[in-house]
Amino acid sequence: MIRAKYLPLMTTLVVFVxxxxxxxxxxxxxxxxxxxxxxxxxxxxLGIAAVGMTFVIxxxxxxxxxxxxxxxxxxxxxVVIERAGIHPAVAFVLALVIATGxxxxxxxxxxxxxxxxxxxxxxxxxxxxGMAFVLxxxxxxxxxxxxxxxxxxxxxxxxxxxxxxxxxxxxxxxxIGTIVAQRTRFGTNVYALGxxxxxxxxxxxxxxxxxxxxxxxxxxxxxxAGIVFSLYTSAGYSLAAVGVELDAIxxxxxxxxxxxxxxxxxxGTLIGVLIQGLxxxxxxxxxxxxxxxxxxxxxxxxxxxxxxxxxxxxLSEHRAGALRTRPA
Amino acid sequence: MSVALxxxxxxxxxxxxxxxxLALIGFxxxxxxxxxxxxxxxxxxxxxxxxxxxPVALLAIGMTLVIATKGIDLSVGAVMAITGAVAASLIxxxxxLAVTLALTLLVGxxxxxxxxxxxxxxxxxPIIATLILMxxxxxxxxxxxxxxxxxxxxxxLIFFGSGSVLGLPMPxxxxxxxxxxxxxxxxxxxxxxxxxxxGVNRRASMLSGVRTRFLLLTVYATSGLCAAVAxxxxxxxxxxxxxxxAGLWLELDAILAVVLGGTSLLGGRFSIAGSLIxxxxxxxxxxxILLSGFPPEFNLIIKAAIIVVILVVQxxxxxxxxxxxxxxxxxxxxxxxxxxxx
Numbered sequence: 001m002i003r004a005k006y007l008p009l010m011t012t013l014v015v016f017v018x019x020x021x022x023x024x025x026x027x028x029x030x031x032x033x034x035x036x037x038x039x040x041x042x043x044x045x046l047g048i049a050a051v052g053m054t055f056v057i058x059x060x061x062x063x064x065x066x067x068x069x070x071x072x073x074x075x076x077x078x079v080v081i082e083r084a085g086i087h088p089a090v091a092f093v094l095a096l097v098i099a100t101g102x103x104x105x106x107x108x109x110x111x112x113x114x115x116x117x118x119x120x121x122x123x124x125x126x127x128x129x130g131m132a133f134v135l136x137x138x139x140x141x142x143x144x145x146x147x148x149x150x151x152x153x154x155x156x157x158x159x160x161x162x163x164x165x166x167x168x169x170x171x172x173x174x175x176i177g178t179i180v181a182q183r184t185r186f187g188t189n190v191y192a193l194g195x196x197x198x199x200x201x202x203x204x205x206x207x208x209x210x211x212x213x214x215x216x217x218x219x220x221x222x223x224x225a226g227i228v229f230s231l232y233t234s235a236g237y238s239l240a241a242v243g244v245e246l247d248a249i250x251x252x253x254x255x256x257x258x259x260x261x262x263x264x265x266x267x268g269t270l271i272g273v274l275i276q277g278l279x280x281x282x283x284x285x286x287x288x289x290x291x292x293x294x295x296x297x298x299x300x301x302x303x304x305x306x307x308x309x310x311x312x313x314x315l316s317e318h319r320a321g322a323l324r325t326r327p328a
Numbered sequence: 329m330s331v332a333l334x335x336x337x338x339x340x341x342x343x344x345x346x347x348x349x350l351a352l353i354g355f356x357x358x359x360x361x362x363x364x365x366x367x368x369x370x371x372x373x374x375x376x377x378x379x380x381x382x383p384v385a386l387l388a389i390g391m392t393l394v395i396a397t398k399g400i401d402l403s404v405g406a407v408m409a410i411t412g413a414v415a416a417s418l419i420x421x422x423x424x425l426a427v428t429l430a431l432t433l434l435v436g437x438x439x440x441x442x443x444x445x446x447x448x449x450x451x452x453x454p455i456i457a458t459l460i461l462m463x464x465x466x467x468x469x470x471x472x473x474x475x476x477x478x479x480x481x482x483x484x485l486i487f488f489g490s491g492s493v494l495g496l497p498m499p500x501x502x503x504x505x506x507x508x509x510x511x512x513x514x515x516x517x518x519x520x521x522x523x524x525x526x527g528v529n530r531r532a533s534m535l536s537g538v539r540t541r542f543l544l545l546t547v548y549a550t551s552g553l554c555a556a557v558a559x560x561x562x563x564x565x566x567x568x569x570x571x572x573x574a575g576l577w578l579e580l581d582a583i584l585a586v587v588l589g590g591t592s593l594l595g596g597r598f599s600i601a602g603s604l605i606x607x608x609x610x611x612x613x614x615x616x617i618l619l620s621g622f623p624p625e626f627n628l629i630i631k632a633a634i635i636v637v638i639l640v641v642q643x644x645x646x647x648x649x650x651x652x653x654x655x656x657x658x659x660x661x662x663x664x665x666x667x668x669x670x
Binding site: 062294 | 446
């Protein structure tokens with residue numbers, strides 16, 4: 001059982017290492033800290049948002065609003081900094097408060113109205129994207145000097161790679177996310193909710209507080225991802241980050257988290273994000289492949305990992321002899 | 329007669345909503361209800377609403393059945409892109425129209441069967457099972473069109489987008505025909521009841537002898553087929569297949585239409601007529617916002633607001649509150665489900 005628990009994570013890791021090895025075999029230049037550092041920097045916003053998605057999926061829910069929240073945060077920052085003249089640091093705090101509150105409200109609706117997370121966050125997705133449009137439909141460039149300062153911060157890796165601030169922020173989020181998931185009561189409660197909501201409630205897990213907390217956390221991280229995305233692009237655009245929720249879900253699944261909730265690891269999600277980034281990097285290196293192959297390969301990987309999860313579940317049920325009670 | 333009346337009463341909230349939306353638009357723009365007969369077909373804003381709403385209406389038909397089984401089909405937008413691309417590439421390589429249409433529908437059916445197989449045989453949650461095709465589908469469509477917008481000039485295929493039959497635009501005829509066909513099929517037989525049974529409790533219905541796997545497969549296949557028709561209509565409308573934008577986010581509109589139509593997201597209760605009216609409500613709102621000169625961005629916020637209202641009304645929590653507030657109606661409410669006519 002313990003081995004089954006780690007099997008998806010191990011598979012993800014093996015897939016990543018193998019894929020990277022194949023890439024290097026074909027393009028030796030990919031064996032460089034520059035590529036690794038860019039992999040982290042380019043996918044920073046996705047990684048941060050995907051950590052939030054991991055918590056949501058661990059609890060057995062889903063959050064479709066994160067792409068829109070990232071887009072909204074970007075536009076909000078651009079408008080507040082450039083048009084209202086507020087210092088970026090203050091704007092960051094404001095954006096995070098809004099995003100967290102937004103997630104919390106969705107969590108409250110999901111819990112108190114007992115509606116599927118899917119449709120509630122769908123409404124959230126429409127709402128956040130709509131608000132972004134209302135703020136501005138143009139791409140608003142951000143030219144505050146504070147942005148330049150933050151963008152110029154980097155950590156020099158041996159071999160010439162530059163791990164920029166936003167890449168570091170993502171690694172930090174993954175680290176903190178892992179600690180929260182594995183070592184705090186909140187994390188244990190999240191796993192409990194995903195395992196079995198009713199049992200969790202009967203055991204005294206504060207379901208309301210945890211559910212609201214989970215979606216607030218996802219909102220907070222989507223807001224943070226929005227800030228990172230805005231630092232990455234130096235602009236706010238209301239159509240930015242469309243469909244990131246799908247990439248994030250794909251990353252979580254490829255990272256080995258059980259879709260029905262209750263099992264999985266934040267670290268796996270990071271690898272899931274890196275695998276997606278690796279495919280894109282490979283396509284860039286190749287030069288002749290079109291970027292739509294990314295989507296097809298990710299679709300195939302999604303299918304492979306879901307099938308693997310079913311196989312593990314089937315095996316563990318088989319071993320427990322539970323198959324008798326469950327018609328095949 | 330009494331069946332028709334009962335049906336009308338069930339659809340009353342949707343019909344009233346549609347009437348209110350249309351009345352509001354008509355109040356602001358007196359010319360809205362004007363219909364002209366020119367060159368042997370009807371013209372006017374109302375016809376336009378019916379016409380523009382065709383893809384969502386078509387998707388909503390399949391989506392209704394899927395949601396009735398407590399499932400969801402996220403891939404319909406991507407399937408539209410795939411089938412549009414297939415239709416365009418076949419017709420540009422000089423295939424006869426009949427072969428093109430048959431193959432296009434077959435591809436849609438295959439996409440639906442793939443989703444259905446994942447849900448029915450691998451027991452994967454519908455959201456995730458259909459997510460695979462949603463993510464990969466546009467890539468596949470790009471592969472078929474080879475990254476360009478494939479345009480075509482075949483009069484036969486274009487007819488499905490802008491032709492007219494008996495004065496009505498072809499897309500309208502298609503969704504009406506499809507809607508009636510599917511509605512009759514599921515409501516005049518026991519199929520609808522069995523589908524609802526799966527939605528209420530898949531395990532229990534399987535144990536009581538319902539062929540759940542076969543039905544689930546059929547339901548997702550129907551959804552794929554509807555998406556194929558919608559994809560053909562969308563491609564014929566712009567005379568080209570745009571793998572990036574065809575059917576983009578239409579799955580969400582289709583789900584919204586189904587929910588607006590009174591089908592429960594928790595499964596076990598559906599109305600195809602309701603979903604079609606829901607699709608028209610969405611299109612009427614879209615058209616109204618465009619006419620009124622508001623930026624179309626307001627669409628999204630209005631849609632979000634609509635979802636929230638429906639959620640509050642549909643949620644188990646507020647339903648129990650209604651029952652609590654009106655105890656005298658408690659014994660009148662339980663039997664609301666339509667039974668198949670014998």
